[in-house]
Amino acid sequence: MERFAGRESRARATGRDRTRQRVVLGSAVLALVVSTIGSGAFGGTPIDEAADGTLSATATLVAPAGPAFSIWGVIYAGLLAYGVWQLAAARPADPRQRAVGWLLAASMLLNAAWIVVVQAGSVTLSVLVIVALVAVLAVVLARLARSAPSRWAEALLVDGVAGLYLGWVLIATVANVSAWLSGLGVGGLGLGESAWAVVVLVVAAAVGAWLSLASGRVAPALSLGWGLAWVAVGRSSGEDTSGVVVVVAALAAVVVLAAGVAGRVRARRAVPARAARVV
Numbered sequence: 001m002e003r004f005a006g007r008e009s010r011a012r013a014t015g016r017d018r019t020r021q022r023v024v025l026g027s028a029v030l031a032l033v034v035s036t037i038g039s040g041a042f043g044g045t046p047i048d049e050a051a052d053g054t055l056s057a058t059a060t061l062v063a064p065a066g067p068a069f070s071i072w073g074v075i076y077a078g079l080l081a082y083g084v085w086q087l088a089a090a091r092p093a094d095p096r097q098r099a100v101g102w103l104l105a106a107s108m109l110l111n112a113a114w115i116v117v118v119q120a121g122s123v124t125l126s127v128l129v130i131v132a133l134v135a136v137l138a139v140v141l142a143r144l145a146r147s148a149p150s151r152w153a154e155a156l157l158v159d160g161v162a163g164l165y166l167g168w169v170l171i172a173t174v175a176n177v178s179a180w181l182s183g184l185g186v187g188g189l190g191l192g193e194s195a196w197a198v199v200v201l202v203v204a205a206a207v208g209a210w211l212s213l214a215s216g217r218v219a220p221a222l223s224l225g226w227g228l229a230w231v232a233v234g235r236s237s238g239e240d241t242s243g244v245v246v247v248v249a250a251l252a253a254v255v256v257l258a259a260g261v262a263g264r265v266r267a268r269r270a271v272p273a274r275a276a277r278v279v
Contacts, residue, residue, distance in 0.1 A: 013092035020101045021087045027108040028083030032076050034112035037119075044119060051121045060178040061197035061235060061245050064171060068230030071168055071223060078161035079108060085157050096158065099143045104162065107136045127180045130173050137166040138211075145215045163219025167208065170220075171227030174204050197245045201228065205252035209259035216267025221260025228253035 037044035048056040048066070057066045082104070090097055110133040117125040140162050149155040178200060191199065208224040232249035235242045 011093040011095075017092035017098070020098075020105070021090075021092060024101050024105045024108075025083035025087050027105040028079045031108040031112050032080055034115050035072065035076055038115035047115070047118055050118045051123050051126075054123050054179045054183050055118060055126075055176065057234060058238065058240050060175065060182050061193055061240060061242055062178050062200050062231055062249075063175045063234060064227050064230035065234030068227055068234075071164070071226055075161065075165050075168060075223075078157065078164065079104075082157040082161050085153055089153065096144065096147060096149070096154070099146075100140045100158070100162070103136055103140045103143075107133055107140065107165070110136065123176075123180045123183055127177055130169065130176050134166070134169055134173050137162065137169060141166055141211070141215055141217070141220070145217070159217060160219050163215075163217045164223040166211075167220035167223030167225075168227060170204060170208060170211075170224050171231075174200055194242050194244055197242065198248050201231070201245070201248050201252050204228070205255050208256040212256065212260040213263040213266070216263045218260040218264050221256050221263075225253040225257040225260070228256060 036042065038047050040046040040049075053059060055063075057063050057069075086097055086101065110129055114126055114129045114133065117129060144159050144162060149159055178197075204224070205228065208221060212218070212221040228249050232246045232253065234240070235245040235249065
């Protein structure tokens with residue numbers, strides 16, 4: 001059985017540590033509430049209808065089909081569980097929590113901000129917010145990769161959730177930027193819509209594969225692969241059918257998932273004496 005490396009922090013918890021824990025949990029609750037409004041509850045406008053439908057599942061050739069977005073339920077549940085866990089069970093002065101706690105809180109606030117600006121109809125601002133969100137989550141994953149989780153709960157709720165979150169936000173960013181460009185009337189950038197979609201999907205697959213190999217984690221590949229697979233499904237029927245996009249998106253999903261597995265195997269071989277990173 002794989003073991004997790006022990007990690008005992010002798011540092012004492014400070015008031016900043018306690019504040020961080022509360023802010024993380026509060027941010028998770030806020031993100032969940034705002035996402036509920038973004039789903040159309042409490043008088044909110046569903047995201048696929050906001051901003052004149054610019055971000056709907058059929059807005060561009062690289063938008064995942066509607067069912068793909070159900071992954072948000074898993075991510076939000078994971079973020080809320082993380083918020084509770086890091087307050088109730090984690091050591092406040094734990095180095096890994098100090099390294100990523102504030103950043104994860106920022107990511108959840110950016111997530112909520114993205115929903116708010118989309119509901120307000122500002123697609124341009126939504127691009128800026130989601131790019132910032134990707135950057136924050138990339139830093140989180142990089143910091144987590146410096147050390148192994150010491151417990152199963154930490155592996156699942158910190159590394160696993162952050163990985164899923166980043167992988168999905170990557171494909172969401174692809175869809176968001178493409179929709180923004182399409183709204184400006186330059187969706188294909190002179191290449192044509194199908195050719196542009198192929199370029200974007202190849203770039204997304206390359207970034208996802210590199211991320212999985214570099215971090216040694218499977219979780220980002222799982223959520224990015226999920227999104228790419230649903231892009232293929234979305235383009236296989238309806239008015240925006242595109243055979244070439246179906247093939248490229250499906251292959252991109254396979255490449256990303258294979259890279260996730262390869263990165264995981266390489267990480268285990270590289271540090272056999274350390275805790276295996278299972279997610």
